[in-house]
Amino acid sequence: MANAKITGIASYVPDDILDNEMLSRMVDTNDEWITTRVGIKERRILKDPEKGSSFLGIKAVEKLLDETGVKPEEVDLLICATSNPDYRFPSTASVITYNAGLKNAYAYDIQAACAGFIVTMQAARAYIEAGLYKKVIVVCAEKMSSMTDYQDRATCPLFGDAAAAVMVEPTDEPVGVVDGEFHIDGSGLSNLLMKAGGSAKPASHETVDAREHYIYQEGRSVYKHAVRDMLTSSVSVMNRNGLQVEDVDWFVPHQANLRIIEAVGGRIKIPEEKILVNIQHYGNTSAASIPLCLDEYKNRLHKGDKILLTAFGAGFTWGAMYLIWAIDPK
Numbered sequence: 001m002a003n004a005k006i007t008g009i010a011s012y013v014p015d016d017i018l019d020n021e022m023l024s025r026m027v028d029t030n031d032e033w034i035t036t037r038v039g040i041k042e043r044r045i046l047k048d049p050e051k052g053s054s055f056l057g058i059k060a061v062e063k064l065l066d067e068t069g070v071k072p073e074e075v076d077l078l079i080c081a082t083s084n085p086d087y088r089f090p091s092t093a094s095v096i097t098y099n100a101g102l103k104n105a106y107a108y109d110i111q112a113a114c115a116g117f118i119v120t121m122q123a124a125r126a127y128i129e130a131g132l133y134k135k136v137i138v139v140c141a142e143k144m145s146s147m148t149d150y151q152d153r154a155t156c157p158l159f160g161d162a163a164a165a166v167m168v169e170p171t172d173e174p175v176g177v178v179d180g181e182f183h184i185d186g187s188g189l190s191n192l193l194m195k196a197g198g199s200a201k202p203a204s205h206e207t208v209d210a211r212e213h214y215i216y217q218e219g220r221s222v223y224k225h226a227v228r229d230m231l232t233s234s235v236s237v238m239n240r241n242g243l244q245v246e247d248v249d250w251f252v253p254h255q256a257n258l259r260i261i262e263a264v265g266g267r268i269k270i271p272e273e274k275i276l277v278n279i280q281h282y283g284n285t286s287a288a289s290i291p292l293c294l295d296e297y298k299n300r301l302h303k304g305d306k307i308l309l310t311a312f313g314a315g316f317t318w319g320a321m322y323l324i325w326a327i328d329p330k
Contacts, residue, residue: 004128005176005326008068011164011295012059013044027153034157039258043160043283045145052086054095056163057141061100064165072101076133080109081116081140081287113313116287118321124168125177139165140287149214160283164291175326188316191218226312227263233320234310254311255279255289299329
C-alpha cells in the first residue's frame with residue numbers, strides 16, 4: 001500500500017494589511033492589548049466585496065500547479081476546507097476547480113473549522129492509500145473577514161484572510177502521512193459558532209440587526225479546551241508512533257493565539273526553535289493557518305523531517321497528525 005506524501009505546497013494572501021494601529025481606530029483596542037493577549041501584529045484582508053474565499057483558493061491552486069509542474073487536467077480530486085464558502089451551495093471547491101481549469105477532477109468541501117487542513121489531509125491520504133486517485137489537491141481557503149464583526153473588540157483582532165494548497169500523491173518511500181488522530185465534541189457548540197444564517201436560524205431582519213452573522217466566541221472556554229485538546233492529541237500521536245520530543249523536527253500548531261501555541265509547546269517541552277509560528281503577520285486564518293505556515297518555512301524543511309501538526313476548532317473538533325516531509329528545499 002502506497003503512502004500519501006505532500007509533493008508541493010503554495011499559499012496566497014491578499015495585499016491589503018490591517019495592522020493593530022489601524023484596528024485601534026476602528027474599535028476600542030490598542031497594539032499592546034492585542035500583542036499581549038494573542039501575539040498578532042497584522043492580518044491580511046481581501047477587501048473586494050465581490051470576491052469570496054474561492055478567489056484566494058484559485059490563486060493558491062494556480063501557484064501550486066506552477067510550483068509542481070502538474071497540468072490542471074492531471075488532477076484527479078480537489079478537496080476544499082473552508083468555514084467561509086462563497087455560497088451555501090454550490091461548493092467552493094466546484095468554483096475553484098472550474099476557474100483553475102481542473103477539467104478532470106472531482107471536488108467537494110469539508111467543514112472542520114480551524115482543524116480543516118489536518119482533517120482534509122486525512123481524507124486525501126485515504127483516497128491515495130486506497131488507490132482511488134493519484135493526484136489530490138487539498139486547498140484551504142478562508143475569507144475570515146467576511147464573518148468578522150469589526151465592532152467586537154474581543155474577536156476582530158484575531159482573524160485574517162488566506163489560502164494555501166498542497167499536492168498529495170502516492171509514494172513507496174518511507175515519507176508522507178504516518179498517522180492522524182481526530183476527535184469531536186458537540187457540547188462545544190455554544191462556545192464558538194455563527195448563530196444565524198443556517199437552517200436552524202435562517203437569515204432575517206432580526207438576525208442581521210442582532211449581528212448574529214458573525215463569529216461568536218467565548219474566549220476563555222475556547223482557550224482552555226484548545227490547550228488541553230491540542231496537547232493530549234499531540235502527545236497521543238507521539239506515543240502511538242514511539243516519538244520522543246527530540247525526534248520531532250518541527251511542531252506546527254494551528255495559528256489561533258500565540259499564548260495557546262506557547263502553552264501547548266511548553267507542556268510537550270518542544271524547544272521554541274522547533275515551533276513554527278507566523279501568527280504575528282497573518283492572525284488566525286482558520287483551516288489555512290497550518291499550510292500557510294508550512295509554506296512560509298518550506299525552505300527550512302528537508303526531506304525526512306518529522307513534523308507534528310495539531311489543530312483545534314469550532315465543533316469542537318480537534319486532532320493531531322504526524323507526517324514525514326517529502327520535499328527538499330529548492
